[in-house]
Amino acid sequence: MSNARFNSPVPHNEPVLSYAPGTTERAALQAELDRRLKTTIDAPMWIGGKAVLTKDQRRMTPPHKHAHTLGMAHHGDAKSVRAAIDAALKAKKDWENMPFEERAAIFLKGADLLAGPYRARINAATMLGQGKNAYQAEIDAACELIDFLRFNVSYAQQIYADQPISSPGVWNRLEYRALEGFVFALTPFNFTAIAGNLPSSCALMGNTVVWKCADTQCYSAQVLMEVFQAAGLPDGVINLVHVSGPVAGDVIFKHKDFAGIHFTGSTGVGKLIQKSIAGTGKKATLELGGKAANIVFDDAPVDQAVEGIVNGIFFNQGHVCCAGSRLLVQENVHDEVLGRLKRRMSTLRLGDPLDKNTDLGAINSGEQLTRIRE
Numbered sequence: 001m002s003n004a005r006f007n008s009p010v011p012h013n014e015p016v017l018s019y020a021p022g023t024t025e026r027a028a029l030q031a032e033l034d035r036r037l038k039t040t041i042d043a044p045m046w047i048g049g050k051a052v053l054t055k056d057q058r059r060m061t062p063p064h065k066h067a068h069t070l071g072m073a074h075h076g077d078a079k080s081v082r083a084a085i086d087a088a089l090k091a092k093k094d095w096e097n098m099p100f101e102e103r104a105a106i107f108l109k110g111a112d113l114l115a116g117p118y119r120a121r122i123n124a125a126t127m128l129g130q131g132k133n134a135y136q137a138e139i140d141a142a143c144e145l146i147d148f149l150r151f152n153v154s155y156a157q158q159i160y161a162d163q164p165i166s167s168p169g170v171w172n173r174l175e176y177r178a179l180e181g182f183v184f185a186l187t188p189f190n191f192t193a194i195a196g197n198l199p200s201s202c203a204l205m206g207n208t209v210v211w212k213c214a215d216t217q218c219y220s221a222q223v224l225m226e227v228f229q230a231a232g233l234p235d236g237v238i239n240l241v242h243v244s245g246p247v248a249g250d251v252i253f254k255h256k257d258f259a260g261i262h263f264t265g266s267t268g269v270g271k272l273i274q275k276s277i278a279g280t281g282k283k284a285t286l287e288l289g290g291k292a293a294n295i296v297f298d299d300a301p302v303d304q305a306v307e308g309i310v311n312g313i314f315f316n317q318g319h320v321c322c323a324g325s326r327l328l329v330q331e332n333v334h335d336e337v338l339g340r341l342k343r344r345m346s347t348l349r350l351g352d353p354l355d356k357n358t359d360l361g362a363i364n365s366g367e368q369l370t371r372i373r374e
Helices: 024-037 078-097 100-115 119-130 134-161 192-204 215-230 245-252 267-277 302-318 331-345 366-373
Strands: 041-043 045-047 050-052 056-060 071-075 182-186 209-212 238-241 258-265 283-288 293-296 326-329
Touching: 024 119, 041 215, 045 078, 056 215, 071 215, 078 182, 078 209, 078 238, 078 245, 100 119, 100 134, 100 192, 100 215, 119 134, 119 192, 119 215, 134 192, 134 302, 182 192, 182 245, 192 209, 192 215, 192 238, 192 258, 209 245, 215 238, 245 267, 258 267, 267 283, 293 302, 302 331, 326 331
Parallel strands: 041 071, 182 209, 182 258, 209 238, 258 283, 293 326
Antiparallel strands: 045 050, 045 238, 056 071
16 A cells, blocks of 8 residues: 555646648648548447447438438437446446546546547547537647646645644544445537546546437547547446436436536526436536627727637637627727628638638537527
8 A cells, every 4th residue: 555645747738739731730630530531430328338339320420511421329218327327336436446546547648648649539520520620629629628637637636635724632634535326427519628528527536427428429429438448447437328318317316326417508408407406415516508798898909809709609600608699899889899890700711610711610400500590
């Protein structure tokens, strides 16, 4: 048994690569895109470390090219959710008793894999499955997720080091433990980084997880599971299921060993979750949407304000929980700001996200497009 106190590596933000013409990263990304466009994959559920294939297979297609098939996602049912819960509970004892530095080393290894051999894979899968351009994929699927994995280890170590003050003759000690049961991670389609962070951050703290990704993120979720497995994550710690939200919720929220939920998504779904677990004492971490505002006063540099407005609402096709979906402008600069904004919007290039000249790709799904039109 070690009697040393270990310090995790000091995290630094992962550099964003340029993907400029002639760069090695651009060549690697294009090669991976070409490879994926010529092949199809199965996207199974992962339960207890095993790939689970089903008869309920659903086409995965790029949002910008519905005629193209990326592969088939294998969807399950309530039985699949119960199997994932059983796998999580089976893995729980060994995982939560593993020393923190050993758990942390797995996710730090995952960050290194994403920064290296899996970088082109996760970016290409995000571009094809979620319709991002290379820049959007790089800062999300690669850099932000790498940062999550590295900074989470540092923050977790800070939490464990946080101890109560002791009065004379007393030694107060605080022990941190995983939750009593399993955690449900429910992740959105818009950011691969969030999809990877929600289950892994819970697992880092000693929890075992049932993870349901969004149906339109199944393609890149497979790469995330590949990374976790390659990094050495034990079977059953993170279990990926493809089921409908109501089916998952009906089984999980009623289960006696359900301990908490980590969710990013719409405010409406967040309220339903709160209602479902109200009064139960279950833990809930909910990151929801809203109507964020860009506010422009008359002393603002107008060109900078316009760029901020355009980025705030059109980045990632507007699929951002903090998108600037309202614009408040001081009256005496209203006409100038809106005039320049209209001219700037007219220069945005809409098209295929695989085209280096595209600014704005496709809306992620027909459901999302309907919401926008409404």
